[in-house]
Amino acid sequence: MxxxxxxxxxxxxxxxxxxxxxxxLMAQRAAKRTxxxxxxxxxxxxxxxxxxxxxxxxxxxxxxATVTEALGTKNLVADEVRAxxxxxxxxxxxxxxxxxxxxxxxxxGGAPLCLTAYWGAGRTDWFEDLxxxxxxxxxxxxxSEEARCAWGGGETQVLVGAIEPTRVVLGGSAVGTIxxxxxxxxxxxxxxxxxxxxxxxxxxxxxLTLARKIAQDLPQGYATKVPGDxxxxxxxxLDATPLYGPLVExxxxxxxxxxxxxxxxxxxxxxxxxxxxxxRYVVELLPPSPPIFELLSNAAKIDRVEAYAxxxxxxxxxxxxxxxxxxxxxxxxxxxxxxxLQIGHVEAxxxxxxxRPLGATLAGDSLQIR
Amino acid sequence: MxxxxxxxxxxxxxxxxxxxxxxxLMAQRAAKRTxxxxxxxxxxxxxxxxxxxxxxxxxxxxxxATVTEALGTKNLVADEVRAxxxxxxxxxxxxxxxxxxxxxxxxxGGAPLCLTAYWGAGRTDWFEDLxxxxxxxxxxxxxSEEARCAWGGGETQVLVGAIEPTRVVLGGSAVGTIxxxxxxxxxxxxxxxxxxxxxxxxxxxxxLTLARKIAQDLPQGYATKVPGDxxxxxxxxLDATPLYGPLVExxxxxxxxxxxxxxxxxxxxxxxxxxxxxxRYVVELLPPSPPIFELLSNAAKIDRVEAYAxxxxxxxxxxxxxxxxxxxxxxxxxxxxxxxLQIGHVEAxxxxxxxRPLGATLAGDSLQIR
Numbered sequence: 001m002x003x004x005x006x007x008x009x010x011x012x013x014x015x016x017x018x019x020x021x022x023x024x025l026m027a028q029r030a031a032k033r034t035x036x037x038x039x040x041x042x043x044x045x046x047x048x049x050x051x052x053x054x055x056x057x058x059x060x061x062x063x064x065a066t067v068t069e070a071l072g073t074k075n076l077v078a079d080e081v082r083a084x085x086x087x088x089x090x091x092x093x094x095x096x097x098x099x100x101x102x103x104x105x106x107x108x109g110g111a112p113l114c115l116t117a118y119w120g121a122g123r124t125d126w127f128e129d130l131x132x133x134x135x136x137x138x139x140x141x142x143x144s145e146e147a148r149c150a151w152g153g154g155e156t157q158v159l160v161g162a163i164e165p166t167r168v169v170l171g172g173s174a175v176g177t178i179x180x181x182x183x184x185x186x187x188x189x190x191x192x193x194x195x196x197x198x199x200x201x202x203x204x205x206x207x208l209t210l211a212r213k214i215a216q217d218l219p220q221g222y223a224t225k226v227p228g229d230x231x232x233x234x235x236x237x238l239d240a241t242p243l244y245g246p247l248v249e250x251x252x253x254x255x256x257x258x259x260x261x262x263x264x265x266x267x268x269x270x271x272x273x274x275x276x277x278x279x280r281y282v283v284e285l286l287p288p289s290p291p292i293f294e295l296l297s298n299a300a301k302i303d304r305v306e307a308y309a310x311x312x313x314x315x316x317x318x319x320x321x322x323x324x325x326x327x328x329x330x331x332x333x334x335x336x337x338x339x340x341l342q343i344g345h346v347e348a349x350x351x352x353x354x355x356r357p358l359g360a361t362l363a364g365d366s367l368q369i370r
Numbered sequence: 371m372x373x374x375x376x377x378x379x380x381x382x383x384x385x386x387x388x389x390x391x392x393x394x395l396m397a398q399r400a401a402k403r404t405x406x407x408x409x410x411x412x413x414x415x416x417x418x419x420x421x422x423x424x425x426x427x428x429x430x431x432x433x434x435a436t437v438t439e440a441l442g443t444k445n446l447v448a449d450e451v452r453a454x455x456x457x458x459x460x461x462x463x464x465x466x467x468x469x470x471x472x473x474x475x476x477x478x479g480g481a482p483l484c485l486t487a488y489w490g491a492g493r494t495d496w497f498e499d500l501x502x503x504x505x506x507x508x509x510x511x512x513x514s515e516e517a518r519c520a521w522g523g524g525e526t527q528v529l530v531g532a533i534e535p536t537r538v539v540l541g542g543s544a545v546g547t548i549x550x551x552x553x554x555x556x557x558x559x560x561x562x563x564x565x566x567x568x569x570x571x572x573x574x575x576x577x578l579t580l581a582r583k584i585a586q587d588l589p590q591g592y593a594t595k596v597p598g599d600x601x602x603x604x605x606x607x608l609d610a611t612p613l614y615g616p617l618v619e620x621x622x623x624x625x626x627x628x629x630x631x632x633x634x635x636x637x638x639x640x641x642x643x644x645x646x647x648x649x650r651y652v653v654e655l656l657p658p659s660p661p662i663f664e665l666l667s668n669a670a671k672i673d674r675v676e677a678y679a680x681x682x683x684x685x686x687x688x689x690x691x692x693x694x695x696x697x698x699x700x701x702x703x704x705x706x707x708x709x710x711l712q713i714g715h716v717e718a719x720x721x722x723x724x725x726r727p728l729g730a731t732l733a734g735d736s737l738q739i740r
Contacts, residue, residue, distance in 0.1 A: 023503035024526060027487075030511035031521040038520050041481060045520050055522030057483055059547075068438070068486035068524050068543045073532050111411060113427055116438035117397075118488065118541055133393035141400035150408050150415055151401040152425030154438050155541070156394060160579055162443050162537045169532055171488055171525070173438045173543030177429075209530055 021368060048185045051276065053104035053263055056178070063178040065110035069101040070118070070171025074208045074237070079166070080215070080222050081234035088132040092240040094139030097170045099241035100205050100265075102147050103317065106245035107261045109184040109252065110176035112147055117154030117172040122163035127156060139240075147243050149174065182252050186275025189260040191348045193320040195272070195281060196329055196340040197264075198247055200316030202239035202290050206265045207311050211237055214299040228291030236292050244317040247338055251319065254332030260320040264312045269353055270367040272318055278349030278364070285343045286357050289314040305360040320346060391738060418555050421646065423474035423633055426548070433548035435480035440488070440541025441467040444578045444607070449536070450585070450592050451604035458502040462610040464509030466575050467540045469611035470635075472517050473687065476615035477631045479554040479622065480546035482517055487524030487542040492533035497526060509610075517613050519544065552622050556645025559630040561718045563690040565642070565651060566699055566710040567634075568617055570686030572609035572660050576636045577681050581607055584669040598661030606662050614687040617708055621689065624702030630690040634682040639723055640737040642688055648719030648734070655713045656727050659684040675730040690716060 028050070035045045038057065046063065049056035054067040074096055078089040102112050117140065121127060144151040154172060163169055203211060215233060218224040222234030229236050244263065251258050262274050272281045293314070297307040307313060319340065321329050326342055333340045344356075351364030398420070405415045408427065416433065419426035424437040444466055448459040472482050487510065491497060514521040524542060533539055573581060585603060588594040592604030599606050614633065621628050632644050642651045663684070667677040677683060689710065691699050696712055703710045714726075721734030 022500060023497040023507075026500070026503055027507045027510075027526070028523070030507040031514075031523055034511055034514040034519070034521040037515055037518040038483065040518055041483065043483065045484075045522070050523060055484060055486060055520075057520070057522075064434075064483065064545065066436075066484060066486055066522060066543070066545050068488050070488055070490060070525055070527055072527060073529050076531055113408065113411065113413065113434065114415075114425060114436060116425060116436055116543060118438050118440055120440060120539055120541075127393040130392060130396070133396055137393075137397045137400040140397075141404055144401075144404040145407055148407040148410055149404070150425075150427070151404040152415070152427075152436060153398070153401055153420060155440055156397070157440055157442060158579075159443050159539060161446055161534065161582070162539055163533055164531065167532045169490055169529060169539055171490075171541070173436070173486060175434065175436050175545050209528075212531070 048187060049108065052185060053107040054110065056108055062180060063183055064175065065105055065108050065178055066173065066175045067101060067104045068171070068173040069104055070169065071097040071100055072205050072208055073212060074205050075168060075170060076212060077208060077222070077234055077237050081238060084223055084232070084234065088135045089238050090132050090135040091139030092238050093170065094136050095143040095240040096205050097172065098140060098143035098147070099243050101172050101174045102149065103241070103244045103263045105174045105176050106248040107184065107263050108178060109182040109248065109258070110178040111249060112149035112174050112176040112245060114150040114152040115144055115172055115174045116152050119154070120157040120159050120163055120169040122159060122165040122167050124158050126168050143243065147245050184258060184260055186260060186277055189275045189277060189279060189320050189346065191279065191346055192323055193259050193346040194323045194326045194342055195344045195346065196319040196321060196326065196342050197287055197315040198244055198317045198338060198340055199287060200290065200312045200314050201242050202292055203237055204241040204265070204312060204316065210300060211296060214296060217299065226291050226295055228294070233295070242316060246336055247317070247333055250332045250336045251329050254328065254335065256321055256325050256329045256332055258319060258321060262318040264315050264318060267367055268310045268312060269308045269315065270362050272353050273351050273364055273367050278351045280347040280349055280351070281344065281353045282347055282356065283344040283354060284356050287314045287341050287343060305355065305358055308355060309362050309366065418557060419478065422555060423477040424480065426478055432550060433553055434545065435475055435478050435548055436543065436545045437471060437474045438541070438543040439471040439474055440539065441470055442575050442578055443582065444575050445538060445540060446582060447578060447592070447604055447607050451608060454593055454602070454604065458505045459608050460502050460505040461509030462608050463540065464506050465513040465610040467542065468510060468513035468517070469613050470575050471542050471544045472519065473614050473633045475544045475546050476618040477554065477633050478548060479552040479618065479628070480548040481619060482519035482544050482546040482615060484520040484522040485514055485542055485544045486522050489524070490527040490529050490533055490539040492529065492535040492537050494528050496538050513613065517615050554628060554630055556630060556647055559645045559647060559649060559690050559716065561649065561716055562693055563629050563716040564693045564696045564712055565714045565716065566689040566691060566696065566712050567657055567685040568614055568687045568708060568710055569657060570660065570682045570684050571612050572662055573607055574611040574635070574682060574686065580670060581666060584666060587669065596661050596665055598664070603665070612686060616706055617687070617703055620702045620706045621699050624698065624705065626691055626695050626699045626702055628689060628691060632688040634685050634687060637737055638680045638682060639678045639685065640732050642723050643721050643734055643737050648721045650717040650719055650721070651714065651723045652717055652726065653714040653724060654726050657684045657711050657713060675725065675728055678725060679732050679736065
């Protein structure tokens with residue numbers, strides 16, 4: 001964040017992302033050195049994909065993209081809300097998990113081929129609750145179908161002593177291929193590009209540790225009505241994440257010369273600066289922000305700028321297209337019943353996100369992901 | 371197991387695998403129905419790969435194979451042993467995790483291209499222990515290099531409230547390609563094939579929940595000397611799992627007409643019956659069994675037959691080859707410094723594993739994995 005002296009909103013919830021960095025860096029360096037092994041197999045990695053949302057290998061005639069992701073703790077909200085509503089909500093949780101994985105994969109321009117699941121529980125009886133299992137499996141299959149991606153199985157495990165007894169850890173992996181002319185990496189992004197966003201449905205799967213902490217302080221916990229929405233806090237948090245891959249495919253199928261795509265997740269709008277290049281992202285219009293974010297910001301006592309540096313604030317996914325193709329892109333999105341909103345444009349650097357409506361800037365060095 | 375009335379050894383440790391089945395079946399059915407989505411992408415799944423150790427898609431000119439796996443609770447042993455030895459042992463744990471993933475992938479004949487990691491911790495400070503992180507990352511990178519597989523990054527997460535505060539959940543996913551003439555599925559297996567095995571280094575990553583329970587009853591816990599080995603129980607458990615993929619590649623490169631391959635994991639030697647066909651696996655010779663298994667069997671009060679139905683008992687990986695190619699296969703293995711032992715042969719069904727040296731049989735219906 002630009003305001004380096006202030007406690008990061010995640011820090012309030014006991015997750016100190018800055019502290020992860022030295023170990024993460026160690027892993028990134030060790031991982032990088034393994035790439036040479038591919039030479040003996042006649043293929044090579046796409047080096048610039050390291051630091052992007054998916055890892056890419058050049059097979060010669062096409063690219064192979066893969067990503068491993070996991071949900072986080074959103075399902076712990078479902079566990080609590082089930083006690084209130086009687087519904088497991090694991091159909092939505094499944095879609096969130098699938099979306100977490102596939103929304104990363106599609107940022108590189110990849111079409112998903114298959115998805116494998118990881119479901120680890122703290123106790124055997126987690127898998128014996130057949131109502132919840134039905135919701136989980138139906139939600140997972142439906143999301144796979146919507147993405148035109150085969151669910152190829154996966155691993156279920158019981159980890160006594162590692163996972164909390166009543167909890168489950170949900171994640172998985174996806175593989176896709178990318179046609180040679182459809183690859184999206186930051187290098188295609190350029191000054192002048194228009195920034196289009198696809199709406200978020202709510203908090204998605206990021207910021208849930210903080211949201212869970214906030215629930216403890218709300219007058220009626222997860223049953224507290226969200227002002228401007230009317231439903232309970234827990235139910236609103238559980239709105240499922242949309243799949244953005246079909247939009248990426250619709251734009252590319254529709255002839256849009258897509259320059260880059262970003263899945264707005266952890267770090268909120270700082271993620272707009274994901275590309276390595278030094279570019280300035282000028283935001284002139286803020287999209288409608290779901291009411292949940294006002295409640296979260298108030299409860300966490302963070303100002304609006306910090307809220308944009310933390311949450312998606314209504315922007316689930318960003319597309320960067322040449323300015324003369326904005327209408328072509330919007331039309332392509334409408335072909336599949338989706339809307340894109342132009343919120344700004346890209347300029348020559350330094351790297352930063354300028355939030356004109358808020359008179360604020362998110363500095364480039366506040367996003368350490370490479 | 372053949373002795374259906376007896377408590378499964380895993381049941382003793384609070385993991386009731388039989389109870390998982392209805393939910394797993396639900397997931398398998400829902401997953402299966404998603405395969406048709408691939409038609410719109412001009413590819414198709416290899417239907418017979420469902421139920422195998424990796425999922426396979428036919429890309430036309432080659433196959434794509436993928437698997438998601440996770441370690442289980444072996445790292446909880448490392449956490450306890452570190453207090454005794456001062457060593458984190460996470461270099462071995464990393465190799466175990468990579469091996470768990472890649473040893474499944476290679477059973478289909480696939481050469482790995484890349485691996486992505488999932489590391490989920492219960493608290494941020496797990497990633498701040500840089501000695502353990504160095505061991506984990508070095509072990510992970512070295513294992514990737516040995517397998518000639520690029521480590522393409524992955525996901526690190528802190529899951530407060532879902533994962534136990536001091537613990538980590540380790541898993542990941544791998545992707546590989548398989549040349550059209552190298553695909554291994556059960557359909558190539560036939561009566562007359564010889565069964566060759568590659569030695570296990572110890573318990574690998576299966577049966578650890580039981581092994582951890584046993585540690586509680588040993589006189590000096592993880593420091594208890596293992597008869598016949600001399601090292602402490604914890605250290606012996608932590609011997610890293612070998613990578614068997616290089617052996618699969620060596621055999622296929624060496625011109626062996628490999629018919630099938632099995633990674634001997636959960637369910638012990640029952641896994642030899644992994645192929646769908648009704649075939650009888652006649653074992654005439656038992657390989658040397660590491661001393662740890664005698665201690666485990668005695669402590670769990672299971673007889674030798676049940677031990678073979680539970681643990682790998684020294685057989686880490688099985689190869690099925692035409693009888694006239696046994697020496698060719700053994701020579702190919704020696705080219706990379708590995709030994710294969712012929713332990714028996716395949717006959718016409720019914721499906722069962724006949725353990726001649728023990729005068730016992732493991733029945734086909736004791737392995738429910740499809």
